[in-house]
Amino acid sequence: MADLALLDSPSLAALVPPALLAGLRSVGTSVAYADGALVQARGDASPGLSIVREGGVQIGNPGLDGSFVMTSVLGPGHCFGEMTLFGNLPRTHDAVAMGATVIDHVSPAAYERFAAVNPALTRAMLGMMARRLYAMLEFADDLRRLPLKVQLAKLLLGMARAGRVEATQEELGARLGVSRVAIGTALAALEAAGLARRRYGGVDVPDIAALQCWIERRAMLAPV
Helix, strand or coil, X not given: CCCHXXXXXXXXXXXXXXXXXXXXXXXXXXXXXXXXXXXXXXXCCCCCEEEEEEEEEEEEEECXXXXXXXXEEECCCCEECHHHHHHCCCCCCEEXXXXXXXXXXXXXXXXXXXXXXXXXXXXXHHHHHHHHHHHHHHHHHHHHHCCHHHHHHHHHHHHCECCEECCCHXXXXXXXXXXXXXHHHHHHHHHHCCCCEEECCEEECCCHHHHHHHHHHCCCCCCC
């Protein structure tokens, strides 16, 4: 099984020294957003890097049928927009503020000037992008091969902090693109195996090692 630490998208703050991140923020423009405000929309063409300073951002896409599939939730120190920065590509997802949120937006020109004298920044950015691509490739293969309860188990393992996952069943369903009912059924199977325990607003994982072993026994690919 893949190293699940690699599947948990790292923050930029975890990859660069604090002084370097502070310097990058200083060349950007800070913008405050109210809870629920749209930070960016799918198809937006304006390039640049966005760094969450305070609050959080929900990344996902609404479908034409009104459904919403959430890709990730980013908190302080995380960034997004790197594909627009390096590839001059349009935005692929909506980004919506979660609570009062402040984001530092760095233009391509400002990034290039700063990175020219701080080459460690671009090395960290490329490492972060590689890990995100790795996670997406693993996730795409999981969708084709694994039953939902195993997909959910991997998601819980990646999200768990000190044995707790702070996400509702609706939010877990949005991450996997399925209904709350489907998530409830999958969680019931994990509960019956003693691997998860539902609670209000989240899920407890009583034994991380046991959950990882359970997933490994159901892996459909050789480990990497």
